[in-house]
Amino acid sequence: MITLKINSVPTLFIKAFNGQDVRTIVEFVREAASFYAGSENTVLFIDTPITGATVEAVEKLKDEGFRVAFRDHHGIDGEPTNDREQKVVSATAKLHQLLGQDCKITVRRLHPACSTLVSPGEFKDAVAIIADPDPDGLTAAMKSAGVVYDELDRDAAILDGAPQLQVTGSPISQLLAKGVAVIPSYDASRPKDREIATQRLFADWLKAVQGDKTATSRLEERVAEYDRAVQVSNALAKTATIVTPGVVLVDVADKDLYDPGTLNALLEQMPGCKIWVIRKSLGPIAAFHGIQYSLAIPKAYQDTVDLRTLIPTDVKSDPEGGVISNVSFLLHVSEPVWYSEVVPRMKQTIS
């Protein structure tokens, strides 16, 4: 569990996907309420994915007498184009119906960062805050609880934007972005490592923003680690091979810690690259199958290449089955699916 007290407001960082997540949220809020000395009964949800489980948690908290405020920028921009987007639209409607004026759901195009959906300290008397476990969720929660600095909104938009630009914010923002870049990937054999690293990073950054020197120097050590990871990425990019014209692959399985943002940017820039592929030993599919192939499309080709055409149309998105496919520009598959389905289709359609 990733939690912080921000200006004494208990904050839980979580993405709610299942019943256990719902219980975690409800229990966190109950516990916060039992220590709460103020006169409000507000719980803020900010930057949290609009899932069925999120709606369930909101509903339960309303039933227990809390006022729930919801601020988010994950609304669907335009008509839903697939099943996942349709589910977001339904959940959004449900939240509007439950919360009325307290529900503000917008789209990323209008609000690149969730911090722009709150005023400084607007929720400093809240019982609890539930936020997305990423820099956008963290900065938005901090601003809500009244911990702000001059460039926060601008930094938050950069931190939540294109991966290769995330490290280009203000100096304090770079400490967070570079720290995030060296959080270990999810490893099924050490499931808690990623969460613990995130907890420490968020806690240090919150302190650093408020002027704590010791926390700042711990963040600077992570920057040194990031600089080494960038060097590893530069070396890895040189090992790229061509699967078929237009498709570039780098094998990072069991390699040293690298910076994904740097590697992705280098691969995107390779002449004629329409798809780049990372073969890796970590990730949700690798947890079941040992290896996973993660495919992505550079921005310039996102309107012309659709990765969903590289797998059979009836295949279910499920890590255990060896496929994760939600959007047209990202695809993750197991090694058997890569060789039997993806590579043959690529050779026919991409060039």
Ligand SMILES: [Mn+2]
């Ligand atoms: Mn966000």
